[in-house]
Amino acid sequence: MFVSKPDDIKVEEWSTKLPTNHILVSLIDMNETKSGQKLCTACERENETESACSWCVNCSEALCNTCDRYHRKTKATKSHKLVSIDDHEKNDIPLKFAEVFCIEHPEKRIEAYCNDHTAVCCMTCVMLKHRKCDNVGSIEDAAEEIKRSDEVKEFEDKLKGFKTSLELFVQNRVDNLQNLDSDIKRIKLEVEILYKELSKHLEELKTNFLLEIAKIEKEVKPEIEEERDEMKYKIAAVDNSVALFQTNMKHAPPAQFIQAMEKLTEQKTFLENYLKDQSKKIKDSEVTFNTNEKLLEMKNVIQEFGNLNVHHVHRSDTDVMLAPVVPSVSMRSVEPILSSEVYTGLDVEGIALLEDGQVVLSSRDTNTVEIRDPNCSDVLSKLSVQGSPRGVKMTGDSEGAVAVRGHGLILFQVQNNQIHKVSEIQADVNYDFVYHTGRYYIGYGNEICIYNRNNGNYSKISEISVYNEVGYMALRDDSSLCYTVYKDNSVHCIGMDGAPVFTYSSKDLQYAVGVTVDRTGFIYVCGYLSRNVHQLSLDGKLQRIILNNFTNGPNCLTFNINYEKLAIGCWHNVLLYSLK
Known part of the structure; x- marks a missing residue:
């Protein structure tokens, strides 16, 4: 959602290089299972359709009767934990996170973390590339240290801050729409009063003027509504990021947690840039009305009711809507x-x-x-x-x-x-x-x-x-x-x-x-x-x-x-x- 495709690679090839989001896959599978929609994962890979009867906790896959039998017999998978779909629907099993393997050595699990290079690595990587590094430790210790850091403790607050900023932008659009409606209603009332004073002679001018107002309303409001809807869409994206972050914090193993944090950090950077860009681009629309004073003097020289102006004003207070940069200290304990x-x-x-x-x-x-x-x-x-x-x-x-x-x-x-x-x-x-x-x-x-x-x-x-x-x-x-x-x-x-x-x-x-x-x-x-x-x-x-x-x-x-x-x-x- 927040990652841009490089220009020198095809979409199909690029998408295969993206890491699997095991948490999201598990949540989707669980939701499909609860909805009675789950089919056998292995059969689906062969373009076959079979209803699932069991769930492999280790593989995070649904299995039909046939695949279930072979799964229990095969040497590589016979030790896996299989549960019935009914138990899976009841959430009687914990969410299982898939193991993370090394990109350079796909058969090796991620087990270590090099602080010198800020990189996760398997034991082969440690021996080949990180022998001279002074700060190589277990992936578990690295994950625990990151979890204890102030940055991670405040990461969720930062994501929620993005949501707050987006909600404030949406509220700004709602308020502007209300103010715009108020402006238009007020102008219409002024027009009606002036119209009654000038009698039927002004009927044609009145009609043309109201059409102009309607045209402005039709042109301006959809733009504001589009901005509002875009902000709401971004709020939903932030909600997904918050849910993903919370799930990783509670359940993810160290390697999966670090991998997810890297992706979330990219999303955070995107949101920061997006909000800064919106705070500069967003403009309030106003409709003002200046009465033609000659209407009250000589009706014979009157050719129009007045002139309408739409002002697109960038309010300085919209800059305040940006979620502030989170300092390294917590306001709960700041001295x-x-x-x-x-x-x-x-x-x-x-x-x-x-x-x-x-x-x-x-x-x-x-x-x-x-x-x-x-x-x-x-x-x-x-x-x-x-x-x-x-x-x-x-x-x-x-x-x-x-x-x-x-x-x-x-x-x-x-x-x-x-x-x-x-x-x-x-x-x-x-x-x-x-x-x-x-x-x-x-x-x-x-x-x-x-x-x-x-x-x-x-x-x-x-x-x-x-x-x-x-x-x-x-x-x-x-x-x-x-x-x-x-x-x-x-x-x-x-x-x-x-x-x-x-x-x-x-x-x-x-x-x-x-x-x-x-x-x-x-x-x-x-x-x-x-x-x-x-x-x-x-x-x-x-x-x-x-x-x-x-x-x-x-x-x-x-x-x-x-x-x-x-x-x-x-x-x-x-x-x-x-x-x-």
């Missing part, structure tokens, strides 16, 4: 090592990190958003705002926004370390917001208000009622969001539709404020008065208190894009950690 603590002279309310390491700070006492160098010591530029800035987040590589209490969101851009205001969203806001698939989710009172862009401007389209006054917020990769409630020291996770996922509270978490999420979905929340940071698992249980005994209470925190650094704002100070 933050304090790199530096810097006195900023600000009341730090929000913190973010740019891709190149620069630190973004919002300060309520100076009413500014500052860009600082990676050490947070030098101010590179600043943006003054009207009001008290709180939570700040980057919504793209160079785009970001800051919540200004009582005013709304200020959207900004950072170029060459200089911060510039781009626009603003007039909205009521408590402390924070999240950005998801082109929409802003802004916390205000006991609601999370959703703002969508229409004709270049953002307007409120709906709201989600929540448990209590929304504090700081964070978006999770599974399309849910978290928010803190400082009044009762709690953290809440809800779906993007408002459905509750979990609630966390603890006597050891006092005055819950800043919250962020790591690459695995673990949640980190600041206890300002308890002076600690809690790490929560995917289901909202306390994993551990990852940091404790701050001199000043932690107020806000964030990871960098590769999850190698953690930045925490503690009143006037900023603490920078490396993750080991």
